[in-house]
Amino acid sequence: MTDLTKLGVKAIRDGVRSGDFTAREVAESFNAAVAEAAELNAFIVTTPDHALAAADAVDAKRAKGEDTGSMGGVPIGMKDLFATRGVQPPAPSRILEGFTPEYESTVSQNLWDAGAGMLGKLNLDQFAMGSSNETSYFGNVASPWKLEGSNQPMSPGGSSGGSSSAVAARIAPAATGTDTGGSIRQPAAFTGICGIKPTYGRCSRWGVVAFASSLDQAGPMARSVEDCAIMLGAMAGFDPKDATSLQMDVPDWEGALNADLKGKKVGIPKEYRMDGTDEAILASWEQGKEWLRDAGAEIVDISLPHSKYALPAYYIVAPAEASSNLARYDGVRYGLRDLPEGAGLQDMYAATRAAGFGDEVKRRILMGTYVLSAGFYDAYYTQAQKIRTLVSQDYEKAWGQCDLILAPTTPTASFPLGSMNKDPLTMYLNDVFAVPASLAGLPAMSVPAGLNPDGLPLGLQLVGKAFDEQTVLDAGLAIQQRAGFDHAPEKWW
Amino acid sequence: MSVDKQTVAKIASLARIKMGDEELERMVPELNGILDWVEQLAEVDVTGVEPMSAVIPNSLRLRDDVVDADPQTAGGKRDAVLANAPAAEHGFFGVPKVIE
Numbered sequence: 001m002t003d004l005t006k007l008g009v010k011a012i013r014d015g016v017r018s019g020d021f022t023a024r025e026v027a028e029s030f031n032a033a034v035a036e037a038a039e040l041n042a043f044i045v046t047t048p049d050h051a052l053a054a055a056d057a058v059d060a061k062r063a064k065g066e067d068t069g070s071m072g073g074v075p076i077g078m079k080d081l082f083a084t085r086g087v088q089p090p091a092p093s094r095i096l097e098g099f100t101p102e103y104e105s106t107v108s109q110n111l112w113d114a115g116a117g118m119l120g121k122l123n124l125d126q127f128a129m130g131s132s133n134e135t136s137y138f139g140n141v142a143s144p145w146k147l148e149g150s151n152q153p154m155s156p157g158g159s160s161g162g163s164s165s166a167v168a169a170r171i172a173p174a175a176t177g178t179d180t181g182g183s184i185r186q187p188a189a190f191t192g193i194c195g196i197k198p199t200y201g202r203c204s205r206w207g208v209v210a211f212a213s214s215l216d217q218a219g220p221m222a223r224s225v226e227d228c229a230i231m232l233g234a235m236a237g238f239d240p241k242d243a244t245s246l247q248m249d250v251p252d253w254e255g256a257l258n259a260d261l262k263g264k265k266v267g268i269p270k271e272y273r274m275d276g277t278d279e280a281i282l283a284s285w286e287q288g289k290e291w292l293r294d295a296g297a298e299i300v301d302i303s304l305p306h307s308k309y310a311l312p313a314y315y316i317v318a319p320a321e322a323s324s325n326l327a328r329y330d331g332v333r334y335g336l337r338d339l340p341e342g343a344g345l346q347d348m349y350a351a352t353r354a355a356g357f358g359d360e361v362k363r364r365i366l367m368g369t370y371v372l373s374a375g376f377y378d379a380y381y382t383q384a385q386k387i388r389t390l391v392s393q394d395y396e397k398a399w400g401q402c403d404l405i406l407a408p409t410t411p412t413a414s415f416p417l418g419s420m421n422k423d424p425l426t427m428y429l430n431d432v433f434a435v436p437a438s439l440a441g442l443p444a445m446s447v448p449a450g451l452n453p454d455g456l457p458l459g460l461q462l463v464g465k466a467f468d469e470q471t472v473l474d475a476g477l478a479i480q481q482r483a484g485f486d487h488a489p490e491k492w493w
Numbered sequence: 494m495s496v497d498k499q500t501v502a503k504i505a506s507l508a509r510i511k512m513g514d515e516e517l518e519r520m521v522p523e524l525n526g527i528l529d530w531v532e533q534l535a536e537v538d539v540t541g542v543e544p545m546s547a548v549i550p551n552s553l554r555l556r557d558d559v560v561d562a563d564p565q566t567a568g569g570k571r572d573a574v575l576a577n578a579p580a581a582e583h584g585f586f587g588v589p590k591v592i593e
Contacts, residue, residue, distance in 0.1 A: 200548050215548075240556060309533065313534060315531060331579060332579070334577035334578060344591070345589050350511035353510045353511070354511035357510065363523060369504050370504050373504070386539040386542040386543070425527060441548035
């Protein structure tokens with residue numbers, strides 16, 4: 001029998017549906033692969049029984065001749081930011097120690113309803129704050145990729161680094177991610193997989209640990225564009241429990257996939273050509289233009305003049321929202337409580353939060369508290385929100401000239417763990433190409449373009465108009481077909 | 494603008510995060526590095542620009558006026574709500590004595 005762990009979402013679902021293999025066989029294969037891969041530290045907790053139970057339910061449905069669902073028989077990894085009933089923790093922070101969700105997030109429930117099962121909860125940067133997976137309370141995640149001729153552990157990107165590592169290592173066919181300022185796209189690019197952040201509001205935020213609510217958006221990570229289209233279809237949908245959920249039908253993205261881009265115009269933002277950008281990244285961008293031209297698209301130069309201000313604006317808006325969202329962790333309602341001898345209520349709050357949050361989380365809470373404090377609010381927060389409007393207007397103007405935008409996903413390929421975390425600012429710059437689309441709430445995807453001279457994957461980013469995930473996916477498919485990226489990391493774990 | 498140790502101590506206190514001297518001293522240059530960098534936002538002319546309030550146009554909805562319409566967010570969940578509390582007592586969240 002073929003090695004089932006080589007298969008992606010579509011191949012598994014279709015194979016189970018047609019009876020080539022059972023969902024139980026698939027779940028057992030992936031459970032075994034997960035158990036072997038502890039060295040990657042991609043999973044915080046494994047849930048083999050959840051995967052098996054979901055598989056058995058799918059096999060039983062098939063035996064009765066019932067529809068097995070759009071994700072039927074596909075075991076996935078769940079980023080540990082989604083509440084899953086009865087399974088600890090989430091959010092890779094000590095502050096939620098001992099917390100076991102009493103309810104299920106809407107996105108995870110949607111996936112179970114579509115026939116998926118859960119292999120386990122995937123590691124991430126603490127509260128999704130990080131770009132390298134070095135801020136989790138449960139330790140760093142290693143990428144399955146290595147620099148050619150080196151044994152150094154490499155970063156899988158962040159914050160969805162457990163997700164990217166697991167999918168790239170073929171220990172999960174797909175995984176959920178969340179993207180606040182690049183947390184799906186950057187790790188996807190670092191590990192040679194696909195990942196899409198849909199339009200803000202497509203996927204419900206109910207039951208997802210909040211970081212920056214006006215930016216947080218869930219999406220799928222998988223090894224092909226088709227697999228992302230299938231899984232996004234299962235995750236998305238209106239949810240009355242999320243006030244910012246889009247009250248719109250979910251299109252049949254999978255069914256409408258079409259790599260013929262005739263009549264489409266692809267914008268190339270001139271501001272993304274920055275001094276010091278890696279040569280290999282620029283070469284892959286040029287190659288991407290060729291591929292899209294070959295698929296029938298017309299390439300046009302565009303300008304997004306406020307691009308350079310997007311990242312600093314993000315580092316005001318996101319910490320401001322985080323400082324407010326994370327105020328709920330007070331040692332009273334859930335998670336950790338640190339009550340020093342003789343301490344009062346205020347001392348308990350301060351001691352609990354000191355013990356529970358990691359350094360990067362504290363830094364962002366302090367930044368957020370400062371920019372929202374009396375006397376600084378207008379100079380920082382209001383100014384940043386105005387610049388967010390300008391960034392969004394840049395895109396509105398660009399849509400007069402093009403249907404989607406092509407850019408690199410990241411300014412560099414992956415880097416060794418521990419090499420970038422000396423200065424928070426250097427790490428933040430990793431998301432320079434990813435953040436503008438987040439500020440504007442637009443759908444954006446990363447697809448693998450090839451390997452750099454060091455043998456590390458590079459990603460190309462596609463950004464579309466609001467609600468137009470289809471064009472993003474179609475262009476992603478066009479690149480996928482031409483890039484022929486079938487590299488897999490050599491197994492060392 | 495930049496912050497000194499005293500300001501960081503004030504912010505940490507507002508954010509209810511206990512910080513020792515050493516930690517405060519470490520945070521000062523880190524926060525100043527970030528503040529210096531975001532300072533460039535001041536050079537953008539924002540005359541007549543409204544601050545963003547909603548990233549994707551969306552209208553606020555009212556739900557139907559039905560009691561407990563969605564069982565997941567309905568009432569009667571006291572035990573589930575308290576299940577993760579570090580110190581639940583008598584059906585309430587327990588906290589250290591507040592009134593002397």
